[in-house]
Amino acid sequence: MRVRIKRVGYDDPISYTITREEVHVPAVSWGxxxxxxxxxxxxxxxxxAAREMNEALGELGESDGLIIDLRRNPGGFLDESLMLADLFLAPGATLASTVQRVPGTSADQPDTESYGDRWPIQVPRLPIVILVDEFTASGAEILAGALQDYDRALVLGQRTFGKGVVQTVMPLPHGRRLRFTTGSWLTPLGRSLQRTRDRQGVPVPEVIDSLPRVTTASGRSLVDGGGIFPDLQIQDDTLTLLERDFLRASNETQFPLGLRIAEFGFEVAASRRAEGVKPYVEESEFETFVSALQTEGLGEDFLGTPEIRRYLLWRTELATAQRMNDIAGEAEIRTQRDPVLSEAILLLEATSTQEQLFALIESRNARLNNGASYH
Known part of the structure; x- marks a missing residue:
C-alpha cells in the first residue's frame, strides 16, 4: 500500500510504499x-514461546545454573504453557489438569482432564530458579507450578496473581459471544491456580498457615491456596519516598519521562554498539540528558539531588542495555536494585544441584521463626 506523509520542512507530502508482513516479536530473551x-x-x-525457550536451552545447557524470570508475565496461550513445561519434565509426567462442569451434569460431578508430557527433558541436571511476582499469571503460573510440583525448580519472589479459570465461549446471534467460567486449572499435584477475590477483584485475606498443603516426591511441603507460593518469599525493591515524589510530580505535569529515558537509551546504545563495548552511560552524556530534562521543564529541585540522579542513571543504563539486547549487561544493572534476581544468583553460585538448592532454602526457612502470616 502507498501512504503520503506530511513532514515539517517539506513543502509536499512524502510518498512511501509499505509492504504488509507478519512481524514476530520474540517473547523469550536470554544470555x-x-x-x-x-x-x-x-x-x-x-x-x-516454547520454540524460543527450546532454542535458549540449547545455548544455555552447559551453564552452571538457570534463572527463568517470569515476573510481570501475564500468561498467554495455554497450549504454549504446556509445551514450555514439557521441555523441563520427563515423558509421562502430568503437566497440568482441569476440573470443569460438563453440560447436563451437576456441580458435584465435574469432568477432569489431564495434560501429559510427551517429549524428552531438555536440561535434566541443570539447577533451575524461577522468579515470580504478583503480576505472574495464567499460563506463566502453569509453568511455574508444574516445575515446582515436580521438584524441578526453586521458586523465588512473591505469591503470583492466581488466574486459573477455564472459560467456555458460547456463540450468540448477530456475531456476539458469551464467555463464562466453567472450571479451574490445577497443577500436577492438584493445587488450584485460581485465587479467591471479592467483587472488586481484591484478594480475600487469608491465614496462610491454615491453607491446605501438598507434598512433593522429595517431601517438600507446598501451599495450596490459589496462585503459586514461592519457596522463598522476597519482596521487590521499592522506590524511596523522594523517588516516588519525583515520579508523581512528572506524572502530574504529564512529563514524558519514560519516553525520554527510552529515547536516550536508544541513542547511547547506538554509540556503545559502534564502539563494541558493554552498555554504560558516560558522565558527559548523562549531564547532557539531565540538562535537557531541565530545559524541557522537569523540576530542578528533584534533578539536583544525588538520590534522583542515581535513580535516573540506573534507569538510563538499564534502557541502554535493553536497547543493545544485552541480557547479561541488563541483569548486572538490574541487580543494583533487584533483590530477587540477586538472591537467585547467590543461591546458584552456592550450589551445583537442584537438591542442594532445596536443602539450602529448607535450612534457611527452618531458622526463621514465622508466625501465621496474612496475604
Whole structure:
C-alpha cells in the first residue's frame, strides 16, 4: 500500500510504499551471566514461546545454573504453557489438569482432564530458579507450578496473581459471544491456580498457615491456596519516598519521562554498539540528558539531588542495555536494585544441584521463626 506523509520542512507530502508482513516479536530473551549462569526473561506466553525457550536451552545447557524470570508475565496461550513445561519434565509426567462442569451434569460431578508430557527433558541436571511476582499469571503460573510440583525448580519472589479459570465461549446471534467460567486449572499435584477475590477483584485475606498443603516426591511441603507460593518469599525493591515524589510530580505535569529515558537509551546504545563495548552511560552524556530534562521543564529541585540522579542513571543504563539486547549487561544493572534476581544468583553460585538448592532454602526457612502470616 502507498501512504503520503506530511513532514515539517517539506513543502509536499512524502510518498512511501509499505509492504504488509507478519512481524514476530520474540517473547523469550536470554544470555549468560559472568558467573556462567543462564538467564532467561519471558515477558509473555506468546505463540512460539516454547520454540524460543527450546532454542535458549540449547545455548544455555552447559551453564552452571538457570534463572527463568517470569515476573510481570501475564500468561498467554495455554497450549504454549504446556509445551514450555514439557521441555523441563520427563515423558509421562502430568503437566497440568482441569476440573470443569460438563453440560447436563451437576456441580458435584465435574469432568477432569489431564495434560501429559510427551517429549524428552531438555536440561535434566541443570539447577533451575524461577522468579515470580504478583503480576505472574495464567499460563506463566502453569509453568511455574508444574516445575515446582515436580521438584524441578526453586521458586523465588512473591505469591503470583492466581488466574486459573477455564472459560467456555458460547456463540450468540448477530456475531456476539458469551464467555463464562466453567472450571479451574490445577497443577500436577492438584493445587488450584485460581485465587479467591471479592467483587472488586481484591484478594480475600487469608491465614496462610491454615491453607491446605501438598507434598512433593522429595517431601517438600507446598501451599495450596490459589496462585503459586514461592519457596522463598522476597519482596521487590521499592522506590524511596523522594523517588516516588519525583515520579508523581512528572506524572502530574504529564512529563514524558519514560519516553525520554527510552529515547536516550536508544541513542547511547547506538554509540556503545559502534564502539563494541558493554552498555554504560558516560558522565558527559548523562549531564547532557539531565540538562535537557531541565530545559524541557522537569523540576530542578528533584534533578539536583544525588538520590534522583542515581535513580535516573540506573534507569538510563538499564534502557541502554535493553536497547543493545544485552541480557547479561541488563541483569548486572538490574541487580543494583533487584533483590530477587540477586538472591537467585547467590543461591546458584552456592550450589551445583537442584537438591542442594532445596536443602539450602529448607535450612534457611527452618531458622526463621514465622508466625501465621496474612496475604
Amino acid at each position: 549468560i551471566l559472568e558467573n556462567n549462569i543462564g538467564y532467561v526473561i519471558m515477558d509473555r506466553v506468546a505463540r512460539n
